[in-house]
Amino acid sequence: MQKRALEHPNIEVMWNSAVNEAYGNEKGKLGGLKVQNVVTGEVTDLEVNGLFFAIGHEPATVFLEGQLATDEDGYIKVKPGTTETSVEGVFAAGDVQDKKWRQAITAAGTGCMAALQVEHFLEEHGIQEGKSDPVQSEQVRNDTSTLADQHGEANELLPNDRPEKMEIFEDGHSHLVHNHLSENGAPASPSKELVASFL
Numbered sequence: 001m002q003k004r005a006l007e008h009p010n011i012e013v014m015w016n017s018a019v020n021e022a023y024g025n026e027k028g029k030l031g032g033l034k035v036q037n038v039v040t041g042e043v044t045d046l047e048v049n050g051l052f053f054a055i056g057h058e059p060a061t062v063f064l065e066g067q068l069a070t071d072e073d074g075y076i077k078v079k080p081g082t083t084e085t086s087v088e089g090v091f092a093a094g095d096v097q098d099k100k101w102r103q104a105i106t107a108a109g110t111g112c113m114a115a116l117q118v119e120h121f122l123e124e125h126g127i128q129e130g131k132s133d134p135v136q137s138e139q140v141r142n143d144t145s146t147l148a149d150q151h152g153e154a155n156e157l158l159p160n161d162r163p164e165k166m167e168i169f170e171d172g173h174s175h176l177v178h179n180h181l182s183e184n185g186a187p188a189s190p191s192k193e194l195v196a197s198f199l
């Protein structure tokens with residue numbers, strides 16, 4: 001695009017310049033611009049009847065400070081077809097990881113993908129890797145299996161070990177809380193909940 005613009009006979013590039021002022025004409029429309037060369041300070045009067053600002057495509061990823069892998073232009077790298085970044089458990093969606101399309105609909109689509117991937121990640125790791133208390137997590141697995149064995153058709157109340165809710169604490173720990181089943185197969189009271197902890 002840069003090459004095409006530079007080679008186009010109708011385009012004159014004013015390097016190192018900034019628009020200081022846009023002024024109107026007697027018809028109340030744009031009459032021209034005061035353009036200042038930021039190196040020399042010289043101000044040029046440019047008679048034009050149109051002005052378009054291009055804001056560029058710089059992804060706002062500086063705040064990451066290198067914690068996630070980005071490409072040479074600052075876009076977050078994701079595994080193709082997913083929202084997975086270079087750090088397990090961190091997912092990226094939208095324009096910050098989309099160098100090509102950068103549209104509202106694609107941003108929304110990858111946002112949906114990221115949300116689902118987060119959900120799957122939490123489900124998988126909350127049950128399978130209880131880092132802060134492996135014994136307790138093992139107990140949760142055993143208890144859940146036992147419940148499933150005991151309640152037969154009521155197992156559908158625990159589809160895929162889906163967490164009922166997540167609690168996040170100030171120390172960075174999270175708890176996935178699963179509803180226990182009472183004797184008749186219905187969810188039991190909160191006091192009987194099973195809890196899996198992980199970082």
Ligand SMILES: Cc1cc2nc3c(=O)[nH]c(=O)nc-3n(C[C@H](O)[C@H](O)[C@H](O)COP(=O)(O)OP(=O)(O)OC[C@H]3O[C@@H](n4cnc5c(N)ncnc54)[C@H](O)[C@@H]3O)c2cc1C
Pocket residue numbers: 055060063093094095096102103104105107
């Ligand atoms: C002028 C213009 C016209 C467009 N027209 C169209 C169009 O017609 N159709 C179309 O489909 N798309 C259009 N787009 C593109 C569309 O707007 C984007 O693709 C879409 O908004 C991307 O969504 P996003 O959530 O990834 O990012 P954004 O909508 O940019 O949202 C990112 C948010 O993160 C915030 N943020 C940034 N850094 C931080 C930080 N460090 N901490 C906290 N918050 C932060 C920002 O303030 C912003 O609110 C247009 C874009 C522009 C600029």
